[in-house]
Amino acid sequence: MTVIRPSVPSESAAVIEGLSDEQLLVAVGVSQDRQAFNTLFQRFSKRIFAMGMKLTRNEQLSQDLVQEAMMTVWTKSPLYNLDRGTAQSWIFTLARNRCFDMLRKKKRQPQTVSADDIWPQDAGVDMALTHEAEGPQAVEVEQIERLYAQLPPAQQHVIEQIYILDRTHEEAAAELAIPLGTLKSRLRLAMAKLRSLIGVEQ
Numbered sequence: 001m002t003v004i005r006p007s008v009p010s011e012s013a014a015v016i017e018g019l020s021d022e023q024l025l026v027a028v029g030v031s032q033d034r035q036a037f038n039t040l041f042q043r044f045s046k047r048i049f050a051m052g053m054k055l056t057r058n059e060q061l062s063q064d065l066v067q068e069a070m071m072t073v074w075t076k077s078p079l080y081n082l083d084r085g086t087a088q089s090w091i092f093t094l095a096r097n098r099c100f101d102m103l104r105k106k107k108r109q110p111q112t113v114s115a116d117d118i119w120p121q122d123a124g125v126d127m128a129l130t131h132e133a134e135g136p137q138a139v140e141v142e143q144i145e146r147l148y149a150q151l152p153p154a155q156q157h158v159i160e161q162i163y164i165l166d167r168t169h170e171e172a173a174a175e176l177a178i179p180l181g182t183l184k185s186r187l188r189l190a191m192a193k194l195r196s197l198i199g200v201e202q
Helices: 013-017 021-031 034-056 059-079 087-105 141-149 153-164 169-176 180-198
Strands: none
Touching: 013 034, 021 034, 021 059, 021 087, 034 059, 034 087, 059 087, 087 153, 141 180, 153 169, 153 180, 169 180
């Protein structure tokens, strides 16, 4: 596997650091700008690793995920379209999909992986909505990917913000530019939909 290592910053590093994620991703896609890519790597590698630990609970696999996900960002960056969402959402979608691919290839889909493993209970969510009286409902990892894809995009974005990016409700609402009440409503609907698809009683 090719290992990506950020290069030594150059004189233009300060300029690159000031660019938005979208500007950096476009620079990588248009001109294969390595400095822009290095900055994206620095901004996202730790968060991708944290997401990997949530999904795999395996440190080595999570480290591999960072490398493979960011390599995918490098190779697919020309496909990024500003009109289809933020760079952050695009990168984490690639990373999440790559994580599921890695789990399948390594046959790490234990029958005990559950919806609660993927989206842990959050203190900010109404416990009546998140409590599973009968315990975690076992589902395979590929089911999680399929079920997640069935959510409306707006609900997917909320789940990503809260459970993958570890943002507070307030931070997520600000990032998505929606009222806090709207965010909480979408989160409730998303969790209810996921439980319904998985087969957990409401």
